[in-house]
Amino acid sequence: xKKANSQQAKxxxxxxxxxxxxNNANISRADIxxxxxxxxxxxxxxxTEFIKDGFVAEVGIxxxxxxxxxxxxxxxxxxxxxxxxxxxxxxxxxxxxxxxxKIIHRLNLAVNGRDGDAALASVYGLLDKLIPLAEGPxxxxxxxxxxLINTRQRxxxxxxxxxxxxxxxxxxxxxxxxxxxxxxxxxxxxxLAEFTFGDxxxxxxxxxxxxxxxxxxxxxxxxxxxxxxxxxxxxxxHVAYVENGERCxxxxxxxxxxxxxxxxxxxSARTIAKNDLHSKLYRFVASPEEINIDxxxxxxxxxxxxxxxxxxxxGRYMGFxxxxxxxxxxxxxxxxxxxxxxFGQALLEPIKQEIKRRSLPGLADETVxxxxxxxxxxxxxxxxxxxxxxxxxxx
Numbered sequence: 001x002k003k004a005n006s007q008q009a010k011x012x013x014x015x016x017x018x019x020x021x022x023n024n025a026n027i028s029r030a031d032i033x034x035x036x037x038x039x040x041x042x043x044x045x046x047x048t049e050f051i052k053d054g055f056v057a058e059v060g061i062x063x064x065x066x067x068x069x070x071x072x073x074x075x076x077x078x079x080x081x082x083x084x085x086x087x088x089x090x091x092x093x094x095x096x097x098x099x100x101x102k103i104i105h106r107l108n109l110a111v112n113g114r115d116g117d118a119a120l121a122s123v124y125g126l127l128d129k130l131i132p133l134a135e136g137p138x139x140x141x142x143x144x145x146x147x148l149i150n151t152r153q154r155x156x157x158x159x160x161x162x163x164x165x166x167x168x169x170x171x172x173x174x175x176x177x178x179x180x181x182x183x184x185x186x187x188x189x190x191x192l193a194e195f196t197f198g199d200x201x202x203x204x205x206x207x208x209x210x211x212x213x214x215x216x217x218x219x220x221x222x223x224x225x226x227x228x229x230x231x232x233x234x235x236x237x238h239v240a241y242v243e244n245g246e247r248c249x250x251x252x253x254x255x256x257x258x259x260x261x262x263x264x265x266x267x268s269a270r271t272i273a274k275n276d277l278h279s280k281l282y283r284f285v286a287s288p289e290e291i292n293i294d295x296x297x298x299x300x301x302x303x304x305x306x307x308x309x310x311x312x313x314x315g316r317y318m319g320f321x322x323x324x325x326x327x328x329x330x331x332x333x334x335x336x337x338x339x340x341x342x343f344g345q346a347l348l349e350p351i352k353q354e355i356k357r358r359s360l361p362g363l364a365d366e367t368v369x370x371x372x373x374x375x376x377x378x379x380x381x382x383x384x385x386x387x388x389x390x391x392x393x394x395x
């Protein structure tokens with residue numbers, strides 16, 4: 001037992017030292033010891049190992065008022081590469097990413113409505129092409145996927161948009177690629193990306209509402225990603241908000257996802273095009289079936305009033321749901337992400353208005369709602385952040 005405790009303490013100290021170097025550019029061994037409270041011998045031994053493994057490098061000489069100037073250390077950003085994958089949109093997206101969240105290579109693979117085994121084959125196809133692009137050792141694979149995910153067992157319990165049910169995705173990828181694999185719901189991954197790499201970096205409490213092919217929220221509480229007792233925290237896209245609404249792929253009627261998601265926006269835009277042969281949508285397509293979220297965005301930019309009304313309505317429904325989050329969690333920072341975030345203020349303003357209209361003024365007035373700065377890469381970066389967190393204890 002004592003040996004195990006000693007090993008655990010050593011592992012904890014190593015992670016603490018590495019985290020300190022990661023968070024502080026150009027730091028000396030003595031400053032690490034002061035910051036962590038560890039003795040200098042412990043720090044020196046760990047740093048020697050990190051340098052040997054390529055994670056840390058000596059980068060220069062610091063200033064000193066007296067005595068020998070200290071040698072400065074820094075994290076080697078490309079010491080390992082992270083494979084981040086986003087399965088949440090109409091195309092699967094993947095990237096090779098360094099330890100600072102810089103995307104080195106990226107690949108997109110059209111899904112074309114494939115689900116079930118065909119969707120799994122597409123994941124393999126994407127990873128088979130992506131992993132060889134890494135120019136050094138790969139730390140592992142991170143996956144952000146829609147649906148209810150058992151993150152601990154790495155099982156996709158139910159992803160209605162992919163028709164996956166109790167899929168042991170982590171084990172399947174382990175067996176095929178022989179490297180660490182971590183999986184989370186795409187909205188939870190988005191929240192981790194915002195906390196790790198975004199403008200909300202290191203903010204203790206945070207909600208990311210991810211409005212893409214599906215709709216969900218990722219929640220950070222007290223600097224920890226909150227999964228919920230059954231790993232389903234933030235699955236409010238499958239809560240019914242519309243009386244006598246449309247049937248959702250989950251089997252219920254009137255779910256938020258049926259009125260406030262990229263799929264819902266595209267479906268409504270196709271209806272607009274069918275009913276109005278003079279719609280600006282026809283500037284970009286020959287038939288309604290060709291309309292996707294990119295086409296909707298182009299028509300929006302061209303000043304299509306019907307599309308603007310459609311985006312406002314989607315924002316209002318999202319505001320209903322966001323107001324509940326404000327009242328239940330009282331988290332002061334809400335970030336909007338996903339493919340629908342491209343509509344910017346046109347989507348954001350009705351969300352803010354409904355939060356003010358439906359929440360206590362004292363809570364609503366203190367709530368900041370904004371669009372993520374990470375763009376379409378947010379889930380990919382969140383998948384990479386999963387690896388950083390689980391494999392290296394970072395950030």
